[in-house]
Amino acid sequence: MKRFIIFIVFLCFSLLQIATICSAQAQSKTKGFEYNEFDTQKDGPSFEFTKPTSTIDQNALQITPDNQNQENGYYNKSGRIMYRDRYTLWLSDRDEIASFNTNFVINMYRETTWEPGEGLAFLIAPSYDVPVASYGQWMGITNETTDGKPENRIVAIEFDTRKQDFDPDGNHLGLNINSVNSSKTVSLSEFGIDLSQPDRKHSVWINYNGKSQELEVYMAKEGDAKPETPFLKELINLRHFVERVSYFGFAASTGDPGIQFNCVTKWNLEMEVLSSEKDWKWLIIGLSVGVSTSVLLLVLSGIKVRGFYLKKKKNRARDEEAGVTGKLKMLPGMPREFKYKDLKRATRNFHESMILGKGGFGVVYRGVLKGDDREKASDNAVTQVAVKRFSRDNIDGKEDFLAELSIINLLRHKNLVRLEGWCYEKGKLLLVYDYMPNGSVEKHLYKSSDGHTLSWRHRYKILAGVASALHYLHNEYDKKVVHRDLKASNILLDSDYSARLGDFGLARAIENERNSYNELELGGVPGTLGYVAPECFHMGKATPETDVFGFGAVILEVVCGRSPGVKIQHEEQQFTLVDWVWMLHREGRILEAVDERLDNVYEVDEAKRLLLLGLACSHPVAGERPQTQAICQIIAENMPPPRVPPFKPVFMWPSSSTAFNSVEESGNFSKTWSL
């Protein structure tokens, strides 16, 4: 009987939880931002700018220059400032379009002596690149060649201060679809608004209802309330005109003689997030979370009633933790949560002897989970896992953690190490991966305990696997993912010598470009340097091309059995691995680069193919490196090996006045940091 009551209580808790989770799901479906002013340092990274025309200055987005000194003044300029993250307007398998509301303040300031021109527009566009020669009447939206073409995939609301042949006047707003010739215009003078009155700011509200497909535009002088009725109202099915995933932002232009500032001083956007998960999935998540929480509640209420009387401080920390944990639980298909206590025990209190490796942002430990630590494992089973503990437990770390989690959570590939679960407790962030008992390629190349070295067959298979994983990361996932830290110690082996790419600690979707190589400098991961592309030191940014460079280093390392970070002494000269192989290639004896420990047991054609590919990937110019598609085909022998010039091309960086040939040859990496 007692059991039955417990069961009923349990059931009620579960249902309550399901209801809460489902309703939370139904409500919390918007995302967006709010800027009451703009700061170059703080907010700059969230936007894409047309350089050098568009900037943040005077706490505003300056879409065209606000400064006479800016490269020959105010005339004939066009630019765009777009929010860096794109938004999804509809899902491929659904009819529904996302609704959005946006509110911004524009300031089209001009001196009284200036003739006004040309205009500013709110833009939904597939790209942040401004078309060539889009100044003057084209408003940074189109140009003479592209205007009116459906391929533009642009919908805009223009605020036009200069009359063209097709305009009603020089003071109107308009709905622009792929063209500056508006499909609908509204003259603003009748509403008492004069856009180009010197020094007057205006608030704009744009509301789009994805269900009714109604687009409404409201305007008022800044400080005045939003009017009751819209200035412009139009039915528009955005699916017909813009990309499913689009950028939001602003475009503007000046002409000759018409000039003005085109700036935005405030901007907020609220966007509906369409749920990609079928409803039953939420039910399952709700159910599982509900069940586990109620179990927890039962245990708590039974055992630790006193535990609730905690100090306020602790409660706040817990609330914050609950916030993050809540977010994690919202992630679709999120793997299981581990208890800190269990992971601590599994790693023998994060003992040094359990360390598997150190990567960006943290240390990876081996963990041994015993029977009841894993719900599903049978009683006596022992499971090994790799536990990554983040080195930074502060706010930064939390963001890194969430970024890493949301990305790797979506990655599924046979050559990637699988994520098992996560833990966020007591301010500690932990990720749990599959344990790869056979260790890394680095270990197998250099530290094999039984004196055996990797056979040629295995080396080829490993490289093919890594290429395939890289191709997946770069192409098959809808947000491009760069690995950022490709190196032999990050390539793990499973029991049949298949490569598994691990440690996405530094993986970042390209779009949120928070990846800085300064972290390398600070965190000090010197072994990684041989794998880092020269342009990284200038851009401080990882791209698919820098990953390919890293892969080139891995190819050469695996074929030659030499670390890219170690110099090679050859006839009184010191070479980096790449330069050494390149020299042998030039002298027609590239096969001498193959690892001697193979005792000549390898395929000559395959070795040549890989070495040439390795050199091609190491090209100092990022744009000249092969892409992963070609790399996979070359490895699969569906494509001939790349042609490699006899001399390594010289690395040049356009923005750098310091002359040096390549990072490799400069010999002192710390010098290049300051460039």
Ligand SMILES: *[C@@H]1O[C@H](CO)[C@@H](O)[C@H](O)[C@H]1NC(C)=O
């Ligand atoms: C602006 O462009 C127009 C035509 O494209 C040209 O005639 C004019 O000289 C340009 N003005 C300036 C200041 O560059």
Ligand SMILES: *[C@@H]1O[C@H](CO)[C@@H](O)[C@H](O)[C@H]1NC(C)=O
């Ligand atoms: C219009 O823009 C496109 C893309 O930027 C460019 O290729 C084209 O040459 C431009 N047309 C003119 C007339 O400048």
Ligand SMILES: *[C@@H]1O[C@H](CO)[C@@H](O)[C@H](O)[C@H]1NC(C)=O
């Ligand atoms: C502008 O578009 C209208 C139809 O929307 C068309 O009749 C007119 O010719 C166009 N004008 C120019 C200059 O392209």
Ligand SMILES: *[C@@H]1O[C@H](CO)[C@@H](O)[C@H](O)[C@H]1NC(C)=O
């Ligand atoms: C490299 O450069 C740094 C900073 O300029 C300097 O402190 C260091 O001694 C240099 N190392 C070598 C090997 O030249």
Ligand SMILES: CC(=O)N[C@H]1CO[C@H](CO)[C@@H](O)[C@@H]1O
């Ligand atoms: C590639 C490799 O080293 N494979 C080994 C992995 O570990 C298992 C068990 O220890 C061995 O049987 C494999 O040969």
